[in-house]
Amino acid sequence: MPNLKDLRGRITSVKSTQKITSAMKMVAASKLRRAQTAAEAARPYAERMECMLRALAASVRNSPTAPPMLIGTGRDQTHLLIAVTADRGLAGAFNASIGRATRNLARRLESEGKTVKLMTVGRKGRDYLRREMASRIVGEVSYAGRKSIAFADADDIGRQVAEMLTRGEVDVVTIVYNRFQSVISQVVTEQQLIPLPLPANENEEPSAGPRALYEFEPDEETILARLLPQNLSVQIYRALLESAAGEHGARMTAMDNATRNAGDMIKRLTLNYNRARQANITKELIEIISGAEAV
Amino acid sequence: MPIDLEIVSPERLLLSRPVDLVVIPASEGDIGVLPQHGPMIVTLRGGTIRVYDGRTVTDELFVAGGFAEITPERCTVLANEVVPLAEVSRTEAERRLAAAEAAFAAADKADLPAQEAALEAQQSARAMQQAAGAA
Structure with a gap:
């Protein structure tokens, strides 16, 4: 049986851990609200842009001069995977699940004879993937210590990716991130960015679509050449925001669990403590009584 | 009859309301958009968007570049960066x-x-x- 002093010490330490986890939960909750608002505010732009792209893409798709960002380089050899994680841990399986998904995807592609390059966003993903895939990492970004993510950050990544594409270093680009579904569930999502996957309905209705009505200034291809890199950045931005919201959601849930577990532990320890205390008193009483009887 | 104007930046929706006339700086010259404008997709150059209600200018916004989609009912501006002129x-x-x-x-x-x-x-x-x- 542990002595009373040890038990008291453990109870105090679990109590202060509980205070920390419950404070972290509160912080995560308020950050989550902000992150969610940011993600929602970014939605209209992405939607409008998709409309425009749809109107444009159909007309240029089949021409041989279509930009590689839309139809790819025509090869399928080098894959770039962008893994989006958080900079900080203590968020349950949030970071590990991205790491695992990226690693599995990379393994699968490599077993098919493809070359894999990795780019990590966030410190945790970099640390995870560096352990066994360090040689494949071509770039890393981290926003540690930043309050919010600006579009310019996503634009930077987009530009790097676009450069790699024009230099012919990559053929297919996929981003792996946690999509925010609800506070308790984040879904690991693999989204292909290049070549741009088409909305299914587009292939079925050829030239008769609404795009035929539009006038373009300057011509379609010039607009497309500017719209596509922008769209790439917007897609990355969206992934970053979703991931940020997911991170806070995951941390909130994890910290909620931790707080509850600490509560259970405190209850158990207190019970043990009281039992031990009572046993001690009983033992002392017995000693006194049997001592008195012996006299 | 007014036209629905929407100005969005990647970070947020900045303006969404019916207006009488909006002048946008397209890359090949300013375009004044009135209701029932023919459908167009244009790229923007750096310049000022002017929003008119009647004959008075209600908003003046600087855009650093972007795109605009015009249909007879609405005008959507996708701007890379939008700042009110005063700022x-x-x-x-x-x-x-x-x-x-x-x-x-x-x-x-x-x-x-x-x-x-x-x-x-x-x-x-x-x-x-x-x-x-x-x-």
Whole structure:
């Protein structure tokens, strides 16, 4: 049986851990609200842009001069995977699940004879993937210590990716991130960015679509050449925001669990403590009584 | 009959309301958009968006570039960066202009797209400077 002093010490330490986890939960909750608002505010732009792209893409798709960002380089050899994680841990399986998904995807592609390059966003993903895939990492970004993510950050990544594409270093680009579904569930999502996957309905209705009505200034291809890199950045931005919201959601849930577990532990320890205390008193009483009887 | 104007930046929806006339700085010249305008998709250069209710200008916004989609009922501006004219910073404009000029000087003379991009950035920075001067 542990002595009373040890038990008291453990109870105090679990109590202060509980205070920390419950404070972290509160912080995560308020950050989550902000992150969610940011993600929602970014939605209209992405939607409008998709409309425009749809109107444009159909007309240029089949021409041989279509930009590689839309139809790819025509090869399928080098894959770039962008893994989006958080900079900080203590968020349950949030970071590990991205790491695992990226690693599995990379393994699968490599077993098919493809070359894999990795780019990590966030410190945790970099640390995870560096352990066994360090040689494949071509770039890393981290926003540690930043309050919010600006579009310019996503634009930077987009530009790097676009450069790699024009230099012919990559053929297919996929981003792996946690999509925010609800506070308790984040879904690991693999989204292909290049070549741009088409909305299914587009292939079925050829030239008769609404795009035929539009006038373009300057011509379609010039607009497309500017719209596509922008769209790439917007897609990355969206992934970053979703991931940020997911991170806070995951941390909130994890910290909620931790707080509850600490509560259970405190209850158990207190019970043990009281039992031990009572046993001690009983033992002392017995000693006194049997001592008195012996006299 | 008014036309629905929407101005969105990647970060948020800035303006969404019916207006009588909006003048947008398209890359090949300003376009005044009235209701029942023919459908168009245009790219924007750096410049000022002017929103009219009746004959008075209600909003003046600086855009650094972007795209616009025009249909008979609505006009959607996808701007890279939107700032109300009064808040345009002259020092920021000058900094950008210097950066754009340096980029143009550094650009490979054979690399036409890079040169064009640098020129476009220069134009956008000049427009920003002008906007800051007007405010």
